[in-house]
Amino acid sequence: MAILSVQELSFRYAEANLGSSRLPALNQVTFDLDAGEYLLICGGSGSGKSTLCRALNGLIPQFHAGEMQGTVVVDGKDTRRHPVSALFASVGLVLQQPSAQFFCGSVYDEIAYGAESLGMTRAMIEQRVGETAEAVGVGGLLDRSPHELSGGEQHLVLVAAVLVAEPRVIVLDEPYAHLDPVGVARVSAALHEVNRRGTTVVVSEHRLEQAAQDADRILVLDEGWVAALGDRDEVLRLDLERWGVVRPPLVHAALAWGVTPIPASVEELFERAEQRNGGQPPAPLEELSGVGARHWESEPVEDCKPGEADETRKAPQQLQQPQLGPQPQQAGEPDREIARFEEVWSRIGPTEVLHGLSLRVHRGECLAIVGANGSGKTTAARHLLALLRPQSGAVYLGGRETAPSKPSELASEVGLAFQNPDNQFFRFTVAEEVAVGPRVLGKLDESWLDELMSLFRLSSLSARSPFTLSGGEKKRTGFAAALAARPKLVVLDEPTAGQDAGFRQTLAGMLSDLIRRGQTVVLITHDLPFAERHADRWAVMARGKIIAEGTPDEIMSREDVMEEAQLAPTQRFQLARLTAGKAVQPTAGADHRRAGHRSADDRYGKVRPAGRPFRE
Amino acid sequence: MYVPTVSAGRSSASAMFDPRSKLVLTVLAIVAVITLHSAIELGAAYAVIVLSILGIGTGRTYLRWLRILSVMVLVWFAIVWLTADTVTAITAALRLLGLTSVFFLFFAVTRPEELADALVQSGMPYSAGFVVRAALQFVPVVSHNTGAVYDAQRARGIPLDRGIRALRHYPALFAPLLVQSFRLADHLAEAMESRGFGRSGRTLRHSYRLRLRDWAVMLAAVGGLALLIVK
Numbered sequence A: 001m002a003i004l005s006v007q008e009l010s011f012r013y014a015e016a017n018l019g020s021s022r023l024p025a026l027n028q029v030t031f032d033l034d035a036g037e038y039l040l041i042c043g044g045s046g047s048g049k050s051t052l053c054r055a056l057n058g059l060i061p062q063f064h065a066g067e068m069q070g071t072v073v074v075d076g077k078d079t080r081r082h083p084v085s086a087l088f089a090s091v092g093l094v095l096q097q098p099s100a101q102f103f104c105g106s107v108y109d110e111i112a113y114g115a116e117s118l119g120m121t122r123a124m125i126e127q128r129v130g131e132t133a134e135a136v137g138v139g140g141l142l143d144r145s146p147h148e149l150s151g152g153e154q155h156l157v158l159v160a161a162v163l164v165a166e167p168r169v170i171v172l173d174e175p176y177a178h179l180d181p182v183g184v185a186r187v188s189a190a191l192h193e194v195n196r197r198g199t200t201v202v203v204s205e206h207r208l209e210q211a212a213q214d215a216d217r218i219l220v221l222d223e224g225w226v227a228a229l230g231d232r233d234e235v236l237r238l239d240l241e242r243w244g245v246v247r248p249p250l251v252h253a254a255l256a257w258g259v260t261p262i263p264a265s266v267e268e269l270f271e272r273a274e275q276r277n278g279g280q281p282p283a284p285l286e287e288l289s290g291v292g293a294r295h296w297e298s299e300p301v302e303d304c305k306p307g308e309a310d311e312t313r314k315a316p317q318q319l320q321q322p323q324l325g326p327q328p329q330q331a332g333e334p335d336r337e338i339a340r341f342e343e344v345w346s347r348i349g350p351t352e353v354l355h356g357l358s359l360r361v362h363r364g365e366c367l368a369i370v371g372a373n374g375s376g377k378t379t380a381a382r383h384l385l386a387l388l389r390p391q392s393g394a395v396y397l398g399g400r401e402t403a404p405s406k407p408s409e410l411a412s413e414v415g416l417a418f419q420n421p422d423n424q425f426f427r428f429t430v431a432e433e434v435a436v437g438p439r440v441l442g443k444l445d446e447s448w449l450d451e452l453m454s455l456f457r458l459s460s461l462s463a464r465s466p467f468t469l470s471g472g473e474k475k476r477t478g479f480a481a482a483l484a485a486r487p488k489l490v491v492l493d494e495p496t497a498g499q500d501a502g503f504r505q506t507l508a509g510m511l512s513d514l515i516r517r518g519q520t521v522v523l524i525t526h527d528l529p530f531a532e533r534h535a536d537r538w539a540v541m542a543r544g545k546i547i548a549e550g551t552p553d554e555i556m557s558r559e560d561v562m563e564e565a566q567l568a569p570t571q572r573f574q575l576a577r578l579t580a581g582k583a584v585q586p587t588a589g590a591d592h593r594r595a596g597h598r599s600a601d602d603r604y605g606k607v608r609p610a611g612r613p614f615r616e
Numbered sequence B: 001m002y003v004p005t006v007s008a009g010r011s012s013a014s015a016m017f018d019p020r021s022k023l024v025l026t027v028l029a030i031v032a033v034i035t036l037h038s039a040i041e042l043g044a045a046y047a048v049i050v051l052s053i054l055g056i057g058t059g060r061t062y063l064r065w066l067r068i069l070s071v072m073v074l075v076w077f078a079i080v081w082l083t084a085d086t087v088t089a090i091t092a093a094l095r096l097l098g099l100t101s102v103f104f105l106f107f108a109v110t111r112p113e114e115l116a117d118a119l120v121q122s123g124m125p126y127s128a129g130f131v132v133r134a135a136l137q138f139v140p141v142v143s144h145n146t147g148a149v150y151d152a153q154r155a156r157g158i159p160l161d162r163g164i165r166a167l168r169h170y171p172a173l174f175a176p177l178l179v180q181s182f183r184l185a186d187h188l189a190e191a192m193e194s195r196g197f198g199r200s201g202r203t204l205r206h207s208y209r210l211r212l213r214d215w216a217v218m219l220a221a222v223g224g225l226a227l228l229i230v231k
Helices: A049-056 A107-117 A122-136 A151-163 A181-196 A208-214 A232-236 A249-256 A266-276 A306-313 A377-384 A430-441 A446-455 A471-483 A501-516 A528-534 A552-556 A559-564 A571-578 A588-595 B012-016 B019-035 B039-055 B059-083 B086-109 B112-121 B126-155 B171-194 B212-230
Strands: A004-013 A026-033 A038-042 A066-074 A091-094 A169-173 A200-204 A217-222 A225-231 A337-348 A351-362 A366-370 A392-397 A414-417 A489-493 A520-525 A537-542 A545-550
Touching: A004 A049, A026 A049, A026 A066, A026 A225, A038 A049, A038 A208, A049 A066, A049 A091, A049 A169, A049 A200, A091 A151, A107 A122, A107 A151, A122 A151, A122 A181, A151 A169, A151 A181, A169 A181, A181 A200, A181 A208, A208 A249, A217 A232, A225 A232, A249 A266, A249 A571, A266 A571, A337 A377, A351 A366, A351 A377, A351 A392, A351 A520, A351 A545, A366 A377, A366 A528, A377 A392, A377 A414, A377 A489, A377 A520, A414 A471, A430 A446, A430 A471, A446 A471, A446 A501, A471 A489, A471 A501, A501 A520, A501 A528, A520 A528, A528 A552, A528 A571, A537 A552, A545 A552, A545 A559, A552 A559, A552 A571, B019 B039, B019 B086, B019 B112, B019 B212, B039 B059, B039 B086, B059 B086, B112 B126, B126 B171
Parallel strands: A038 A200, A038 A217, A091 A169, A169 A200, A366 A520, A366 A537, A414 A489, A489 A520
Antiparallel strands: A004 A026, A004 A066, A217 A225, A337 A351, A337 A392, A537 A545
C-alpha cells in the first residue's frame, strides 16, 4: 500500500490571497509513493511545487483558503479530515526560508518541540532529541540559537525538528535554493541517511545538480499539471527545458555517452564511459568544449561600444596558475580601475568579517566574487557604499576613499541590488519603485528609465504593485532600481539564488546587454555554473579575504583554492577537463534524446523506483 | 530594537528564581521608577539597576545596547527640555533609562520559553503563552530585518542616516518592514502548525515551582515599594 497517495488533486487559491493568480495552482495531480522512496518534484517558478508540498501535509486546504478537488492520503490519513497538527506525526514539512520557521531560543528546544507536541515523557524527549540530532548531524549545535547558524545548518535543524516525531514521509520545499556547495552536500547527505533508514523523502527543487542524483523518481510540474513522472533516468532523458528545468551537465553527458544508470560523479561517469568505449576516452561534447565561454541569449544592443567592452571580455586561451592574493596593477593601467579595496579589516558587531581584503575592480569587466556562505562577500560590497566602514584599510571608488562619504552620496556611483528585493519595495507601482533612487538623487532621466524597463522586461508590469510580483520579477525590478541612477558600477548580490532556469537565461541576456554597453558588473555569488558562464574574472573569497584571482578555468583548476574556499568545480568544467583535446564527434548516445520524447500519457502509471548504484 | 536574552545554557542568575517571581519583580520595579519623582531618587534607582546588570555579567552587552538607546534618550531629553526645564528633562531622561534598563535586566535573566512555560503552568492557555514566547523570540529577527531594509534603502540614495530630512523618508523603512512582518507571521504560523502546535496533551519539559526564596524576594519587593509610595 502506498504511504502517500495523491489522486486528481487540483487547487485554486482564493482571490484574497495576495499576489496569487486565479488560475489553478495544481491541476489533476496524481501519483503514489511507496515507503522508502525518494521523489524529486521539479519545475520552473510558478509551476506549483510549493503548493503541492503544502498540500502533502494538509496546510492546503486547511491553512490556505481556496478550492480543492481530489484527495491526498498520507499514511492512511486523508489530509482534509485530519488537522495539520495531527498529520505531522505522519508527514513532516520543511518550507523555504528556514529563519522564518524557528520559534524557540535554542536548537535543542526547536527539535524538542515536536516531541513535546506528541506528549512524550521528558525522558523520551531527551532520548529522541539526542538520537535525531546525531542522525542528522546537528548534535554539536544543540545549545546554539537557530538564528546564529548558517543556512545549511538551519535546514538540518529543521529536518531534525520534523524527524523527531518519526514521520513516515518528510517533504522539503527547495532546500538547496540558498545554500553553497558545502551546505548542499550536508543537507543531501542527511536526507540520504534519513531515506536509507526507511523514511520516504520528497524534495521540491529546480537546482538539479544534487537533487537529481539523490532521487529514485522525478515528477515534473508545468503550470500545475504533471508534465512527466517516472524513474529518475527515464525522466532525465526527456526534453526538460520546455518545462523550465535544465539538465545538469553530468546528466547531459551520461545520456550522450549512453551511460546508464546515471552515475553520481563526473569521475565515475568518465570511467564508465571509457569502459563502454573499449578503454578509449569518450568523445568530447561540443556543448562542454568552451568552459568559461559565454552563451549570450540576446542580440547586441544598438548603442553598444564594442571596443570598450570587448577588450576586457577576452576569454583566456590557456590555463594558467592563478595568482594567490590580489593581482598587482600593471603599468599603464591606472585608468582601468573603478574600485579598489586596500587591506580592509572590518567587523559586524563582535565578529571580524573581513581580514585584510584587497581587490581591484576594472572598468567594463564582469567580475564574480565567489565564495561559500559567510565568507564575507556581501560585507565587502557594503563597503563600496559606506554602509559599513573599515576598522583599518580603505575602499576607493574612482580614486576617492568611500569611508568619509554618506551612502546617499555614493549611491549615484554604485548600484547595489541586494539578495532580497522585498527589503526595498514601498511604492505602489513597479515604475515608481524603479524611479525612487534617481528621484531622491536628483538624477531622474525618463528615457533611461524607459530603456531600463524594456531591458529588464518590466514594461508590461510597470503599473503592477511590486508586492504582487513573482520572485523573478521582483529580482528584475531590484536590478533595474540599482541601475536607475546610471551608476558606474553595479553589484548584484546572489542574483540567481532561488531562481529557476528561465530566470537565469533572462538574466544572462540582460547581463550581456549591460556589458556590451560598457557597464562594469560585479556578481556576488556561490552559483559557480552561472559565474563560470558570465564573468570574465573570478575573485575567490574565504575567511574574509581574497585568496585567489583569475579566470574561471584557472581558479577551478586549483584544488587547493577550491578546497580552501569550500567550493566545488562545476560539472561542466570537470567534464571539459577530462575530455580536453578531443575533437567534437557525434556520439551514439546523442540520438536517444530524440527517442526520449514521449507523450505525457506514456509516462504515467506505476514505475518502480530505480536503484541507486552511485551510493552503493 | 535588539533586546538580548540569556543563552540556551541557563546562567546561575537565570536559574536562581522562578520566571514568575522575576516577572513580578520587574513589574514592581517599573511601578517604582514611575513613582519616583526627583532626579536624585531616579539616579539612585538607575544605579541599582546598572549594578544588578553588572552583577550578572552582561555589562558589555548593556553598553552596546545603551549606545543605541542613547539617541532615543537624548531626543526625549531635548523634547522635554524645550517644553519644560532642565531638571524635568533630566528626570524624564533618567526615567526612560530606568524603565528600559529594567526590561533589559529582565530579558537578560529570563528566556522567553521559560516565562511562557511558567505562565502556562500557572493556568494561562498554551496559545496565549506561546504568543508571549514567539513575540519575544522574534525581536532579534525583526531587528535584523530592520537593518537589512535600512541598508537596502540607503544603498539607493534614500537619506535615512540622521536629521529631520530623514523623517520624510521613513515610509521607505516602515512599509517593507510591515509587509515582511506579515509574511513572517504567516510563515511562522505554517511552521508551528506543521510541528503540532494545535495538538492537545502537550508535555511541558520544565516544571516550575515558586520556592521560599521566590516568595521572600517578592514580599521584600512589595514591602519596599509600599514604603516608597507612602513616604
